[in-house]
Amino acid sequence: MSLQSTAGNLLQRAVELDGKKRYTEALICYQEGLQVLVDVLKEQDGEKRVYLRAKVEEYMKRAEQIKELIEKLKREGNFHEQIHVENDSIGHSYNSIFSRFLDQDVDNIRIEDPYIRTHHQCQNLVRFSELVVKKCTQVRFIELITVNSGAEQAKWLNEVQNSLLQRKVNLKITYSDTLHDRQITLSTGWIIKIGRGLDYFKAPQTKFSLGTFDLDLRPCHETTVDIFHSNTVRNK
Amino acid sequence: MSLQSTAGNLLQRAVELDGKKRYTEALICYQEGLQVLVDVLKEQDGEKRVYLRAKVEEYMKRAEQIKELIEKLKREGNFHEQIHVENDSIGHSYNSIFSRFLDQDVDNIRIEDPYIRTHHQCQNLVRFSELVVKKCTQVRFIELITVNSGAEQAKWLNEVQNSLLQRKVNLKITYSDTLHDRQITLSTGWIIKIGRGLDYFKAPQTKFSLGTFDLDLRPCHETTVDIFHSNTVRNK
Numbered sequence: 001m002s003l004q005s006t007a008g009n010l011l012q013r014a015v016e017l018d019g020k021k022r023y024t025e026a027l028i029c030y031q032e033g034l035q036v037l038v039d040v041l042k043e044q045d046g047e048k049r050v051y052l053r054a055k056v057e058e059y060m061k062r063a064e065q066i067k068e069l070i071e072k073l074k075r076e077g078n079f080h081e082q083i084h085v086e087n088d089s090i091g092h093s094y095n096s097i098f099s100r101f102l103d104q105d106v107d108n109i110r111i112e113d114p115y116i117r118t119h120h121q122c123q124n125l126v127r128f129s130e131l132v133v134k135k136c137t138q139v140r141f142i143e144l145i146t147v148n149s150g151a152e153q154a155k156w157l158n159e160v161q162n163s164l165l166q167r168k169v170n171l172k173i174t175y176s177d178t179l180h181d182r183q184i185t186l187s188t189g190w191i192i193k194i195g196r197g198l199d200y201f202k203a204p205q206t207k208f209s210l211g212t213f214d215l216d217l218r219p220c221h222e223t224t225v226d227i228f229h230s231n232t233v234r235n236k
Numbered sequence: 237m238s239l240q241s242t243a244g245n246l247l248q249r250a251v252e253l254d255g256k257k258r259y260t261e262a263l264i265c266y267q268e269g270l271q272v273l274v275d276v277l278k279e280q281d282g283e284k285r286v287y288l289r290a291k292v293e294e295y296m297k298r299a300e301q302i303k304e305l306i307e308k309l310k311r312e313g314n315f316h317e318q319i320h321v322e323n324d325s326i327g328h329s330y331n332s333i334f335s336r337f338l339d340q341d342v343d344n345i346r347i348e349d350p351y352i353r354t355h356h357q358c359q360n361l362v363r364f365s366e367l368v369v370k371k372c373t374q375v376r377f378i379e380l381i382t383v384n385s386g387a388e389q390a391k392w393l394n395e396v397q398n399s400l401l402q403r404k405v406n407l408k409i410t411y412s413d414t415l416h417d418r419q420i421t422l423s424t425g426w427i428i429k430i431g432r433g434l435d436y437f438k439a440p441q442t443k444f445s446l447g448t449f450d451l452d453l454r455p456c457h458e459t460t461v462d463i464f465h466s467n468t469v470r471n472k
Contacts (some may be wrong), residue, residue: 163447
């Protein structure tokens with residue numbers, strides 16, 4: 001595949017996501033596509049160059065507009081993006097869903113999820129925590145609210161706690177017997193609700209199947225991801 | 237941390253790597269740093285803008301020079317980059333070491349590694365394969381040359397094989413009793429030799445420690461990575 005078709009694919013995906021009002025994802029695709037397209041441009045001349053330069057300007061303008069649109073929707077508290085994860089689809093790792101919201105401005109995170117109980121569910125928390133410590137360099141506090149399910153869960157969560165503490169992140173665990181909803185709230189005001197919480201991946205076929213480690217390759221259960229932003233949510 | 241200091245950190249790292257002749261890594265850091273710096277530039281005016289613009293031009297020029305230098309060294313068959321992985325250091329996942337060489341031009345890969353035998357070593361192969369299928373969209377053939385260590389190993393490797401086949405990648409396994417050296421050869425001519433082969437990570441403290449899944453967070457054993465390029469290696 002040539003660089004130009006790589007750029008084409010990324011930008012096509014950007015336009016699609018843009019059309020579906022999935023703005024934060026569209027923005028990433030526009031930016032990545034433009035980066036490749038600018039590389040292509042360098043090596044062109046004549047009419048082709050004029051054409052590509054016009055394309056670059058067009059997409060840059062749209063990317064700028066989307067950036068402003070996201071800011072505007074955030075300010076108004078009207079931001080709402082929805083991703084439908086199809087049954088058996090892949091490409092929906094925590095990295096793919098969360099990483100565009102995880103940055104150095106996030107200093108604390110609240111995870112409400114009743115299903116951080118079994119062995120693999122507690123490992124989901126490890127995976128999510130790995131992503132957080134890599135992306136949110138300033139994070140110092142994570143609160144987990146989940147349902148108490150006994151000694152083994154407590155032991156596992158304690159191990160996650162100790163490991164996070166080695167990176168100066170405090171994990172506070174609060175048990176609730178009435179918790180049903182699942183949502184992850186970032187101190188920057190982003191709220192990400194996944195219908196199934198963190199537990200939306202199917203088990204790998206074997207321990208030696210692709211997708212055992214990289215969740216982007218793991219087929220998913222059907223679920224919906226809703227993303228909101230509210231600057232006022234912390235004061236309510 | 238401000239965007240400007242993010243750019244500063246990336247570019248500082250680029251200059252350091254450049255000084256150590258670790259050109260392919262330096263290039264990535266220059267490119268990423270420049271991308272952030274250009275974003276910073278947009279929001280500046282006056283003297284600051286003039287200063288930053290000069291910086292952007294300076295680093296862009298160096299990035300271009302390095303790109304040409306890598307091409308020249310490749311053509312001459314003189315490319316040699318060395319990375320020393322310190323004992324207990326982190327940030328050396330397969331992604332960090334290999335991903336800048338894994339692209340759509342790679343159509344086959346040869347892995348020579350005597351230590352793809354135990355459970356966790358066969359899982360290392362899964363992790364490496366996950367990276368390959370994500371990055372090398374055109375890859376259709378992987379050859380693994382390793383030492384035979386019995387029925388369990390054969391069963392695990394067979395599971396990796398089946399899983400790769402679902403993605404149209406053929407894994408051919410060749411056993412050798414005399415194999416000692418470890419190296420990974422890409423069809424694009426890149427050769428990556430890790431002193432310890434794929435098995436250079438320390439075990440995680442517990443199954444709920446950060447680094448259990450993300451190898452960038454896992455402390456390493458001391459080892460050296462040598463990277464060569466030879467356009468002629470396939471014909472020898």
